[in-house]
Amino acid sequence: MNPFWRDHPWWLRAVAVAFAAALVMLVQLVFPSAFAAAESVMGDLSWRLGASAEAERRVIIVDIDEASLQKLGPWPWPRETMARLSERLDEAGAAVQAFDMAFDAARPGDAALAAVWARVPVVAGQVFSLDPAVTPHAGVVGGALAAAACPAAAPVSQGYVGNTAALMAAGTAVGHLTPRTEFDGVVRKVPALVCHEGRAYPSLALASLWRAAQGPAAVPGAGAGADWQVQAQRPSLLADLTQPAWALVSPSLPGIWVPLDAQGDMRVPYRSQRSALASVSAERVLSGRVDPGLLRGAIALIGTTAFGMVDVTATPLSAVSSGVEVHAQSLAGLLDHQVPYAPRAALAWQIMAGLIGVALLLALAARRRGAPAKRLPIAGVLLALATYAVAVAMLLLQNLWLPWVAPALFMLLAATALATAEHALTRAQGERLSAHLIAYLPAPVAQRLMLTDPSGSVQVDRRNISVLAADIRNFSAFALHRNPLETAALLHAFYCIAVDVVEQHGGVVENVVGDSVLAVWNAYSDCADHPLRALQAGKELLRATRSLLARPLDSADPPVVQPLALGVGIECGQAVVGSFGPARRRAHTALGEPVGVASRLQHMTQDLSMPLLIGPQLAAQLPKQGTEHLGDYLLEGMTRQYAVYAPADWVDLVPSEQLWSRATTSSRSAAVDEPPFSAPTSAHDPQQDPHRQHGA
Incomplete structure (x- = not known):
């Protein structure tokens, strides 16, 4: 569950402002004379700055x-x-x-x-x-x-x-x-x-x-x-904002008005x-x-x-x-009629100054651009200085001694609290964005992107990688005749299983498109045994998805809908992995021969009735007794033949019901002198097979 404040930033900002106000009141309660002392000392500076040299x-x-x-x-x-x-x-x-x-x-x-x-x-x-x-x-x-x-x-x-x-x-x-x-x-x-x-x-x-x-x-x-006598003061809001606590006048001195503070001091x-x-x-x-x-x-x-x-x-x-x-x-x-005084409603001046300052800080905090967490402390300092400058101007120009330390401190604390809140919000949003980014990109890529500025240049690394391509067979026909929600649930479960299996074996899911998954090993971190890990992941993926894909067909499905099955192709070799495209719209993928071979091997699994096929370079990295050579094939779009292998224990990867189906097919095929567990008849004719040129 997400924290309440992360989805309601204004509540967090309100709490930050309230905390700053409470802290100011606490300081004033614990040190009641501290604010007045600070104002007196800074007021001395005001007099020194504004003192006239006129004789x-x-x-x-x-x-x-x-x-x-x-x-x-x-x-x-x-x-x-x-x-x-x-x-x-x-x-x-x-x-x-x-x-x-x-x-x-x-x-x-x-x-x-x-x-x-x-x-x-x-x-x-x-x-x-x-x-x-x-x-x-x-x-x-x-x-x-x-x-x-x-x-x-x-x-x-x-x-x-x-x-x-x-x-x-x-x-x-x-x-x-x-x-x-x-x-x-x-x-x-x-x-x-x-x-x-x-x-x-x-x-x-x-x-x-x-x-x-x-x-x-x-x-x-x-x-x-x-x-001299005390002048009567008429209470009113405007008078409280501009008039002293009390004042002295003298009938002998018309026009002379002596403002005093609440203690009777001038x-x-x-x-x-x-x-x-x-x-x-x-x-x-x-x-x-x-x-x-x-x-x-x-x-x-x-x-x-x-x-x-x-x-x-x-x-x-x-x-x-x-x-x-x-x-x-x-x-x-x-x-000169220039005796300074504090107005009766000095507290109202402080509240107004504090409200104006915090309104400006909140406006800055609401602007998500420009790193408000960094700018807010600077803004707080500037607002505090501006408050002091206004107090100096009012003293020298209007003879008003306005308390300013409390609102200035409030602005500083509010700015600090808001900066902390904005940092927490930014961090939470960054973590959320990071989680989303990692969900759509390989984790190492997402982490690197978060530390660099957008770029429109080609950013790739050339590495020796292992590639696993997996695809659900017959999924398109299945999706046409099923409820979209059921189809989405199946894909979701498949993606979750694939990601878990790949990551458990040290790989990274590079791409997920439709019902296909592309995973790589040794692309972002060194992994000496990446061919073996890729093969183990392929086998585990077939086992983990067996129960998911072996669901019975709905009686309403037309006869053309075939059972779902997973095909996996694996190859290794030199490839480039990185980002391409303009800075405003980038794509991240792996490119190279092993990627193309693994993808085509995955497509051949249905033609050869095999759950998992291995390319020649990856087979060369495995023990010979662990693979079975199926023959040399001209893969679609390729200009030369590739040796195609299957794991020696491929039988363990095929569900028992599919083995029974294949055994039945094999018996019928034997009557017409066809080899068992092979591709369709045309696939064994060098003149008709689109993949194979020479038999095994």
Whole structure:
């Protein structure tokens, strides 16, 4: 019985696809963060490939670098120095001064710094601890949103490092500096809001953007209480496909829309190369050696890159960056309305991508031409790369962060599973075709054909072979008066017996036509005793078919229908065996004198009333006592006489009823002086016998 899948390939392909999908889900279940981690790492590559070299002048980094420390002394600087830096920045026209640092310890000069901050647009920094086990309480927190409620998705902090009460007394705007450090230490997200004691506190980028929209602080406290609020999301299929989990908007900043993920984080858009971020040394600002137009209208981010200042951060663009660069990239993305986000229906995107990919793979698998088992893995790799390319394009062009690893892995696994299925189908079909081919051609020929390309040239081998030709006598008349199904059953049984007998004796059935069988020995593999094997096969074939052919005649058969009998002719000699004809229609056969002689001897068996006749070359290869010379005959179509032999034990090959019939015929023949067991009378007259020229 054939396997179900071999006759129903689409079931096998469906199982392969289902297996790939189950494997992807299993991987996601066992390693829940693996896909997100892979997307983050490959997303870093996307940022590096798409980062712009265009200079960013709206956000300027004021760098407390090594040169500044050498000129002005080690950190921390006196508060008076920081106050003077704020004054210089204000004089240079900075729209907002955002400090990537917190002043948590009270020091002399706090009043001077607070006085400057009270009249210039400043955003101070503060740090929240998102680790429940780390709960510092240093300084004072400030800058909570005006909204009383804390968004449910915002992370909650129990500890903080703020600024001194003196600096917060003037209502200074504050933004938190807390990053989201991922599994590999890279900062890719920043919590937009952090909840502490029921109040929400914005990030430094959000607070700075909001503070810039307020203009110069004319009155103390103008910077307190940013009005960021959660935007209401209307659930719908289209919105789920294109909108974030939630977003922030501000009445003070119409047109600014901050998309966030389900954890309340803003993905940092690293769209500018590090070299594109404008930076100026703090000591140059303090000494007045700054281009007058550099800071005018810009947001000044005061941070540090000096060695040992403990503000080293890994970003997608570099393993060693300063934390101030994260805020600069965030501000630039907010100003450009290019903050990437994952849509609410990210799963739908993954399913659609997977369905499209598997549809293409199934279409390729359905094409039986072109070796799909080999092309499917390549197609899977190409589809996975295409999925990543689409994700990169959507990120850089549409600010959509689409999960792509799961569908890409699904395509790879589906391609591999389908390739395995197609290989199994191809192998099964090849085995089936091979079995059919061997049924119509000699097995060695079929196996050789399966390993070579079609050819239109003559492909033959010259060998010394033994040939056996067998034919059912009186079969044509029998078939005319019998049911076709009965005739077919008889032929089927005869073919099966002939093939078994020939193969058991080391031969190969070369051809089967009508009620005739042609078999050869030593044609495809060496066989030293092939003449003896051919003779043994001929004898065995006569014995094996005796009961099959000795069936009684139907009473309805006309008198002209004679009993069935088998005639066998055997000869050996040089012949060619091979394939002939054009590549689109080939024929395989054996050609040569032994083939013709064996065939004609088989026809003579009826004339000589012998079941098996042997040619002269094969008889020469046998012991003399094993053969009986019947005479020299001119075979039909031949130009010379051939000695014809019969096996010495030919009597054992004739059924007993035929021997009785022949004995009766012999008795009648003796009355007219005819030899027993001979051909018809005319066959013994050299002038009338079409075969014989000289008697034995």
